């Protein structure tokens with residue numbers, strides 16, 4: 001028997017702390033304000049969750065409050081990205097992963113549609129060139 | 142060979158614009174810039190050239206390198222292969238001995254005046270033999286390598302402030318990089334070890350904008366060290382209300398109350414832990430129930446017990462007080478007796 | 493060494509040494525100093541009782557002067573009590589005493605301390621205003637009074653700043669707060685603040701000697 005067995009260890013469930021902080025409230029206010037600005041002046045806003053103080057249960061609580069809306073999109077570019085509209089239209093939750101599927105960032109976008117969902121001009125040009133090439137070779141054949 | 146810009150090399154690897162933008166968003170996040178900076182980063186990165194990087198390791202425990210290799214966003218591979226060209230790193234490179242020295246000298250020659258010099262570990266001034274690489278003392282190697290560098294980045298508290306080797310009684314006469322290098326910009330990235338993402342974030346800043354980020358009075362990039370742990374601590378509401386854990390297992394600790402009384406140095410420690418967090422953003426010490434040790438501050442080893450609260454004084458002994466009391470009593474008694482004697486004399490002299 | 497390191501370390505150490513030395517010196521010196529030779533026969537013999545009584549009666553405004561001195565009197569009480577509450581019942585202060593005395597006691601919630609601290613500062617300001625505007629009081633005030641006022645006010649002001657994190661970085665504010673307390677401790681034995689120690693014995697002495705002469709103290 002090793003000496004370490006003498007140390008009593010009690011495992012508590014880490015996923016559900018029975019206490020909550022009030023850290024989500026100011027953030028919800030910020031989102032509220034941004035949504036107002038979006039409607040009134042068309043101003044878009046992005047909030048980086050990595051820049052905010054968040055306790056263990058805070059983020060889960062925030063996501064619970066934001067809920068799930070009508071749109072969910074998945075992007076596969078340099079790793080996965082999941083873009084979800086929350087139950088408040090105009091408020092989007094975005095999660096980026098790298099090629100190893102490790103989280104790279106979590107953002108809240110307050111916008112009509114997240115820019116990343118739009119096709120990008122550079123990509124479109126490249127696609128156009130490829131399509132032209134295809135048509136050319138097809139015609140030639 | 143004219144090196145390609147980062148934009149070109151990514152493009153050639155078939156990375157789409159979306160992927161690139163996403164990468165830039167992640168970079169903005171780790172550079173502690175607002176997400177709107179992503180497009181500016183993208184524009185700058187498209188033109189950026191890979192800088193050559195030389196990494197020197199002096200009196201160090203390699204913890205900082207360990208930390209860097211655990212940087213999650215972007216992965217180290219991304220960073221090294223896409224963004225920088227790490228030409229010489231004593232721990233990570235395969236070459237050893239003279240081969241390693243040659244790699245360093247070659248990189249210096251090829252990029253004279255333009256390479257970044259990264260240093261971890263402190264520099265012993267006591268005896269050159271305390272720490273050498275290939276028979277060359279740390280001091281000599283630092284001075285020589287810094288000559289052709291565009292900037293020097295001191296990674297970890299040892300390189301930034303002397304760290305553990307410099308802790309009292311400092312047997313090796315250890316000093317910080319900035320104590321040796323005076324004629325080059327020195328960026329300090331302290332921490333024991335530094336948050337990995339902060340290391341890559343500072344490199345990314347240099348790579349993107351080609352400039353030295355704004356620094357605070359201890360030479361730390363303000364983007365990461367501009368706010369204290371306490372400023373960004375999620376337990377702060379408990380601090381304001383005066384709800385403190387009194388021990389590591391009392392009710393307060395279980396309720397997640399503030400750790401100030403358990404010695405938390407968060408209020409005087411400037412670092413990014415509270416928001417960036419550790420282990421891929423899982424948690425940070427305070428979130429795990431342990432007070433901040435203040436590892437990114439100069440001389441944090443010598444500030445008394447890690448578990449002594451900030452409000453408590455740090456003083457040697459009560460002996461001084463006893464002596465002061467004794468001397469005070471003696472002085473008071475002496476003065477009184479002197480006054481009595483004078484009064485006595487005055488009375489006798491009266492007719 | 494940073495400013496905070498100095499304040500918490502050598503600064504505090506020396507402030508305490510000077511504080512303890514000064515108090516011992518003044519206290520013992522005052523106790524042992526020569527008394528006036530008493531040539532008359534005492535009117536009463538229970539002088540010590542009269543001394544004890546004076547400690548009590550002097551704690552309340554004298555009937556005849558009540559109207560004139562009540563402001564000063566009661567604001568004095570408010571100031572002292574609120575000051576002691578902040579000093580002894582703010583939780584970080586209790587930690588500080590614990591590191592010196594080894595014992596601790598329950599503290600008050602921060603909100604309460606904030607209100608009480610604000611009352612303390614307000615009273616101090618009001619008392620200074622009175623000192624400056626009252627012609628007689630002004631005449632009998634000297635530098636000591638103003639320095640004593642300043643060194644007691646500074647810890648309160650810097651304390652508020654450190655608590656609210658306004659006016660600078662926390663380590664600087666905390667250092668300034670501790671340094672201001674050290675200034676108070678260094679000044680304490682040598683200025684009028686020593687009354688905190690001498691008030692009881694001197695009241696006793698006055699009561700006793702008045703009693704001897706048969707005068708109401």
Ligand code: SF4
Pocket residue numbers: 370371372374375376377378380398399400401405406407408427432433
């Ligand atoms: S745990 Fe530390 S950093 Fe967090 S609020 Fe308390 S004192 Fe500040």
Ligand code: SF4
Pocket residue numbers: 332333370410411412414425426427432433434435436437
């Ligand atoms: S919480 Fe404090 S001691 Fe811990 S790593 Fe961060 S700065 Fe260093």
